[in-house]
Amino acid sequence: LDWGVAAGGGPLVASGGNDGRLCVWEVEAAPKAKATCCLLDVAEAHAGALCGVAFARGGATSAAPRQVLASVGDDGFLRLWDARAGPRATSTLRASSDDVLCVDWSYSQEHLLATCGKDRAVCVWDARSWKAPCQRLEGHEGDVVVVRWAPFRSDLLASCSTDRRLNLWDLSADVPVEDDPGAAKELIFSHASHGGGVSDFSWSDTDEYLICSVADDNGLHLWQPSSEVYMPDDEAGECEAEEPAAKRSRTEGAD
Numbered sequence: 001l002d003w004g005v006a007a008g009g010g011p012l013v014a015s016g017g018n019d020g021r022l023c024v025w026e027v028e029a030a031p032k033a034k035a036t037c038c039l040l041d042v043a044e045a046h047a048g049a050l051c052g053v054a055f056a057r058g059g060a061t062s063a064a065p066r067q068v069l070a071s072v073g074d075d076g077f078l079r080l081w082d083a084r085a086g087p088r089a090t091s092t093l094r095a096s097s098d099d100v101l102c103v104d105w106s107y108s109q110e111h112l113l114a115t116c117g118k119d120r121a122v123c124v125w126d127a128r129s130w131k132a133p134c135q136r137l138e139g140h141e142g143d144v145v146v147v148r149w150a151p152f153r154s155d156l157l158a159s160c161s162t163d164r165r166l167n168l169w170d171l172s173a174d175v176p177v178e179d180d181p182g183a184a185k186e187l188i189f190s191h192a193s194h195g196g197g198v199s200d201f202s203w204s205d206t207d208e209y210l211i212c213s214v215a216d217d218n219g220l221h222l223w224q225p226s227s228e229v230y231m232p233d234d235e236a237g238e239c240e241a242e243e244p245a246a247k248r249s250r251t252e253g254a255d
Contacts, residue, residue, distance in 0.1 A: 004055035004066040004083070012039065012083065014069050016050030022071055024083045042087045046073030051117075052102040056127075058110055072100035072115055080127065093130040095123065102146050108154040116144035122159045124171065137169050139187045146200055152208045156230075162197035165190050166213050168225065189229045194219055 004012035010028040022045035029037040056068040067083040068090075078095040098118040106112040112134070116122045120140045123133035142162035150156040155171040168189040175185060196216030204210035210224045 002054045002069070004069060006039075006067065007084070012055070012067065014053045014055060016045065016053045016071060016073075018049040020044050020046040020048055020050050020073060022046075022050060022053065022081065024069070024081075040081065040083045040087060042081070045071055045079065045081075045089075046075050046077060048074030051100060054103050054105055054113070056105045056110060056113075057107050070103045070105065070113055072103045072117070074099045076100055076117075078103065078115055078125070091127070091130065093125070095125075096121075101143065104148050104157075106149050106154065107151050114147045114149065114157055116147040116159055118143045120144055120161070122147050122157070122169065124157075135171060135186070137167075137184055137186055139167055139184050139190070140165065142197065145198075148201070148203060150208075151203055151205070158201065158203070158211065160198035160201050160213060162216075164194045164197055164215065165192045166194075166198050166201055166211070167191075168229070170230075189225045191221070191223060191225070193221060193223075 002014050004014060006012050006026060010026065013025045013027055015023050022040065022042040023038050024040035026037045026039050050071055050073045053069060053071045055066040058066055069081050071079050071081065072095065076094055076096045076098060078093045078100060079089040080091040082090050095115050096117050096119045100115050100117040103113060103115050111127045112124060113127060114122060114124050120138065120142065122137040122144055124135040126134050140159065140161040140163050144159050144161045147157060147159040150158065156168065158166060158168050160166040167187055169186045170188045171186055173186045173188060191213065194213065194215035194217060198213055198215045201211055201213035209230065213221050
């Protein structure tokens, strides 16, 4: 499920199911309509389960209605749709040879979106060019089930996995952290305190870096990484007792 905005400013809801069907509903039309209020109905949007759907956010300065959406599914495809253009995808991309489980659009860069899935990777795509992912983030050891952009910072996103970890990725990072030179340079923190696979999480709307995550062990964690994880190096250097940024631990809660 995801919320969008109709041309007249009213709310839209997009839904997808295990039957591969994609629907976009006009919420305010529902009480008035005697028949269906479905703005878009695609019976076979994906071959197999439709695993994730997300409306484009339009960017921080865009006034365009949120009627463009992306969907992903078990068939490995990423598809873009326009609720105004009818039941045919405007773009189609083979995003993975395996199931793609989640998709999310950037808050501030309207052409960027991220996907994740059973190939254990997070991929960042530019909707203006589908040739290859802009970045491929590898660091999970299980299916990556959810990816979400940070609402307060354009180059930060998080992902969670059946490997019991929730990873934070800095897309602007260009120097590997010394305590784990084999890991992706973009991986700045890994929350590893859950006792089971992490099934979902959400960024706080009010406090930056505050995250709530849930897992298969029925646990709910409300947590925030140390400021050392995201503090600029020049600020970190002001504290004599503080470790250099390149040597800060990127994992918390691991066995």
